Amino acid sequence: EIVLTQSPGTLSLSPGERATLSCRASQSVRGSSLAWFHQQAGQAPRLLIYGASSRATGIPDRFSGSGSGTDFTLTISRLEPEDFAVYYCQQYSSSPVTFGQGTRLEIK
Amino acid sequence: QVQLQESGPGLVRPSETLSLTCAVSGGSIRSSDWWSWVRQPPGKGLEWIGEISYSGGTNFNPSFKSRVSMSVDRSKNQFSLKLTSVTAADTAVFYCASGEYFADWGQGTLVTVSS
Numbered sequence: 001e002i003v004l005t006q007s008p009g010t011l012s013l014s015p016g017e018r019a020t021l022s023c024r025a026s027q028s029v030r031g032s033s034l035a036w037f038h039q040q041a042g043q044a045p046r047l048l049i050y051g052a053s054s055r056a057t058g059i060p061d062r063f064s065g066s067g068s069g070t071d072f073t074l075t076i077s078r079l080e081p082e083d084f085a086v087y088y089c090q091q092y093s094s095s096p097v098t099f100g101q102g103t104r105l106e107i108k
Numbered sequence: 109q110v111q112l113q114e115s116g117p118g119l120v121r122p123s124e125t126l127s128l129t130c131a132v133s134g135g136s137i138r139s140s141d142w143w144s145w146v147r148q149p150p151g152k153g154l155e156w157i158g159e160i161s162y163s164g165g166t167n168f169n170p171s172f173k174s175r176v177s178m179s180v181d182r183s184k185n186q187f188s189l190k191l192t193s194v195t196a197a198d199t200a201v202f203y204c205a206s207g208e209y210f211a212d213w214g215q216g217t218l219v220t221v222s223s
């Protein structure tokens with residue numbers, strides 16, 4: 001099983017700032033089969049990025065993903081109020097599908 | 109893009125079987141190769157339970173393998189989850205999701221295991 005470790009656990013920033021979230025895998029994620037989701041309180045997760053760097057439908061271009069192998073990054077270039085949420089990475093390259101433990105992005 | 113809606117009992121007694129259904133609308137269940145179930149205990153992270161293809165093939169998380177089964181009903185455009193011998197630790201919001209990288213999700217349904 002591929003274990004995903006996200007850092008930091010909590011990130012405190014202000015609207016307009018840049019956010020950088022990290023996801024490290026315990027073994028190589030084949031085919032860059034890594035996705036990012038965000039989840040607002042009481043809502044279902046929403047897909048942001050798949051294939052490590054492809055934006056999902058309707059996702060603004062302030063969200064970008066990068067990385068390969070075992071190290072992946074989600075960058076939000078200029079934080080909007082609606083971006084403050086919990087973020088999860090997920091690998092779907094091998095079974096079982098696994099998620100990171102989450103990064104909470106909170107307003108400073 | 110399809111819409112997903114989970115349904116099922118919100119309360120299940122310990123040792124009994126949890127049964128949920130996910131209805132697919134706005135498209136055919138054939139529109140995606142795989143359909144998944146994910147759970148999220150209150151205040152915790154996401155855990156993949158398993159997936160089923162529209163033709164009925166399955167893959168399960170080994171953490172659940174002995175307790176989980178899934179089925180698909182192509183005529184009703186829906187798929188289902190059964191989890192046996194539940195305990196309080198199975199209390200969670202259960203989501204269904206579509207495709208290889210979970211592009212679409214249901215709103216989730218809270219299932220509480222309690223006597």
